[in-house]
Amino acid sequence: MFTRMKNWLLPKKESNPSHEVDPIVASLTLMLEVAWADQDISNDEKQVILVALKETFKQTTDEAEDLFEKAVSLHRDSVGSYQYTKLVNEQFSYKDKKEIIFILWRIAHSDQQIDQWEEYTIRKLADLLHVDHSDFIDGKIRAKQKDYCLLYTSPSPRDSWASRMPYS
Numbered sequence: 372m373f374t375r376m377k378n379w380l381l382p383k384k385e386s387n388p389s390h391e392v393d394p395i396v397a398s399l400t401l402m403l404e405v406a407w408a409d410q411d412i413s414n415d416e417k418q419v420i421l422v423a424l425k426e427t428f429k430q431t432t433d434e435a436e437d438l439f440e441k442a443v444s445l446h447r448d449s450v451g452s453y454q455y456t457k458l459v460n461e462q463f464s465y466k467d468k469k470e471i472i473f474i475l476w477r478i479a480h481s482d483q484q485i486d487q488w489e490e491y492t493i494r495k496l497a498d499l500l501h502v503d504h505s506d507f508i509d510g511k512i513r514a515k516q517k518d519y520c521l522l523y524t525s526p527s528p529r530d531s532w533a534s535r536m537p538y539s
Contacts, residue, residue, distance in 0.1 A: 392445065394462035395428050397455040398471050399442035401496055404452050405475045408488040415481040423474045456499035468500045472507060476514035 392400075399420065406416040417439070424435035449455075459468065475496060479489035497507040 392455070392458060393438075393441075394458055395424075395430075396438055396442050396445065397458040398463070399424065399438055400446050400449065400455045401452060401459065401471065402474060402478055403442055403446040404496065405478050405489055405492050407446065408479075408492040409486040413482060416478050419474075419478050419481045423477065427470060427474065452496065452499065456496060459500060465502075468502050469506045469510065471500065472497050472502050473510040473513055476510045480514050 402420050402423070403412065406412040406420065421432075421435045421439060424430045424438060425432065430438065459471065463471070472493065475493045476485075479485045479493060493511075494507065497504075
């Protein structure tokens with residue numbers, strides 16, 4: 372009886388969930404945090420995330436889809452981003468974290484407009500990842516320039532030239 376009470380009263384030793392998560396999935400969960408900041412993950416945001424997985428993390432299309440689904444599940448069940456930023460801080464270099472911030476800006480800018488909650492989320496994550504403010508701003512500028520180039524080289528037939536400008 373005392374053993375049962377002791378087991379009930381003493382805290383149970385749990386495994387650390389941050390060590391069970393792949394660092395790529397942890398960074399992907401941060402990407403979903405930005406995509407979900409406006410309470411909607413659009414198709415454009417999903418495509419930017421999948422392209423980032425393929426380009427930055429050298430994943431195949433199938434691997435990227437699988438990782439995306441894992442991250443969606445983790446993001447849905449998580450109560451915050453600290454455990455993921457902690458893992459990214461432990462596993463990635465400063466240069467890698469700057470690239471993650473750039474990807475976060477690309478996600479936020481995927482619809483050619485940055486929502487205030489997306490910007491707030493990226494700022495919060497940049498602070499948690501210990502990325503300098505100048506690199507935070509540099510990522511934002513690079514993302515806008517990259518989106519401008521993508522828009523200019525592949526115009527949609529139903530859009531006018533003025534609507535493709537990133538600052539309109």
